[in-house]
Amino acid sequence: MSARFNDAAERLNEAAGKKVADIYNRAGDHYAAYADGDPTQLFAFDGMHAYADRCVWALLEKKLVELKATGATSVSFLDAGCGPGTWLRRLVVRARALGFTHIVARGFDIAEAQIERARLLARDLSSLPDVRITFDVADLSARLPEADGSVDIALCLYSVLSHLPVASLPDIAKEMARVTSGHFITTVRSVGSPPTAFVESIENVRQLKQDHVQDRCEIELSGGRHISFNFHLFTAGELRGYFANDFDVEDMRGLDLFHSRFLPDPRWSPAYLQKGLSDELVQLEEAHASNRAFMDRAAHLLLVVRCKGAAKLRLVHSAKAG
Numbered sequence: 046m047s048a049r050f051n052d053a054a055e056r057l058n059e060a061a062g063k064k065v066a067d068i069y070n071r072a073g074d075h076y077a078a079y080a081d082g083d084p085t086q087l088f089a090f091d092g093m094h095a096y097a098d099r100c101v102w103a104l105l106e107k108k109l110v111e112l113k114a115t116g117a118t119s120v121s122f123l124d125a126g127c128g129p130g131t132w133l134r135r136l137v138v139r140a141r142a143l144g145f146t147h148i149v150a151r152g153f154d155i156a157e158a159q160i161e162r163a164r165l166l167a168r169d170l171s172s173l174p175d176v177r178i179t180f181d182v183a184d185l186s187a188r189l190p191e192a193d194g195s196v197d198i199a200l201c202l203y204s205v206l207s208h209l210p211v212a213s214l215p216d217i218a219k220e221m222a223r224v225t226s227g228h229f230i231t232t233v234r235s236v237g238s239p240p241t242a243f244v245e246s247i248e249n250v251r252q253l254k255q256d257h258v259q260d261r262c263e264i265e266l267s268g269g270r271h272i273s274f275n276f277h278l279f280t281a282g283e284l285r286g287y288f289a290n291d292f293d294v295e296d297m298r299g300l301d302l303f304h305s306r307f308l309p310d311p312r313w314s315p316a317y318l319q320k321g322l323s324d325e326l327v328q329l330e331e332a333h334a335s336n337r338a339f340m341d342r343a344a345h346l347l348l349v350v351r352c353k354g355a356a357k358l359r360l361v362h363s364a365k366a367g
């Protein structure tokens with residue numbers, strides 16, 4: 046590739062990133078409410094689409110408990126594309142409850158308004174002596190300031206990677222692998238997932254069109270507002286492929302294959318339909334979450350990878366702690 050082409054491609058990527066940032070900036074506080082519900086109820090997970098959140102949280106909690114069991118007293122988290130910082134706050138609160146005494150957490154996002162919101166929501170945590178929680182405006186395509194192997198758990202949740210050009214993903218995977226000594230956990234929208242309007246409830250959408258060739262999503266909202274931005278939908282094999290060179294793949298699953306589609310909507314369905322189905326849906330999810338055909342139609346794909354040689358590092362850690 047010529048330097049001239051590189052410059053032009055970089056300028057295009059910058060403009061695309063700015064467009065994405067504008068959308069999440071404009072969404073402001075509304076985004077946290079849309080994505081996470083009440084920001085003070087960190088562990089409620091009770092919305093119509095909360096099944097995936099519950100799965101992600103169960104996984105993160107398990108990773109924390111396992112790390113604590115090695116004898117670790119300090120822990121470091123990184124959240125790339127953190128939005129309002131809810132996942133980082135969950136991790137910090139749980140890490141303290143588990144007895145970690147030195148907690149470092151950094152979130153960053155391309156959207157300034159999300160970072161302001163994240164700082165505000167985390168102000169109580171940031172005054173605690175055992176916690177260093179910070180939020181920065183930054184682009185995931187840039188080099189990370191973290192030292193090699195300094196992060197225990199790195200996150201990139203809910204479609205952050207879908208907003209980036211696929212050509213940048215190998216470099217992003219490498220950079221994440223450089224800073225992570227434990228796990229990197231990401232979710233993206235699958236290629237067969239139901240439509241989303243990202244910052245707005247789907248009922249506020251008048252028209253929506255995903256262009257799979259150009260990786261662009263065009264949305265017209267019911268107020269007449271038009272938003273368009275880069276968006277890529279992944280197959281499970283493709284997502285795994287981007288990270289498998291730099292990490293060991295631990296888990297790859299579809300999240301929410303059936304819940305959003307089959308749980309009755311309380312705004313519409315009678316109360317008697319609300320009961321009973323939930324447990325069976327969980328069983329169905331568990332049975333099919335790793336089935337390729339279902340995975341590629343899940344609302345989200347979950348990929349869990351660990352630093353190559355993490356098991357060895359963990360043993361050294363345990364030996365030191367013991």
Ligand SMILES: C[S@@+](CC[C@H](N)C(=O)[O-])C[C@H]1O[C@@H](n2cnc3c(N)ncnc32)[C@H](O)[C@@H]1O
Binds near residue numbers: 129131155159209
């Ligand atoms: C759907 S939101 C998810 C936010 C958060 N991870 C969560 O789970 O609630 C996607 C986020 O990715 C951020 N984002 C998109 N492109 C980015 C980039 N190149 N660098 C950093 N953040 C980015 C957006 O600003 C937005 O906050």
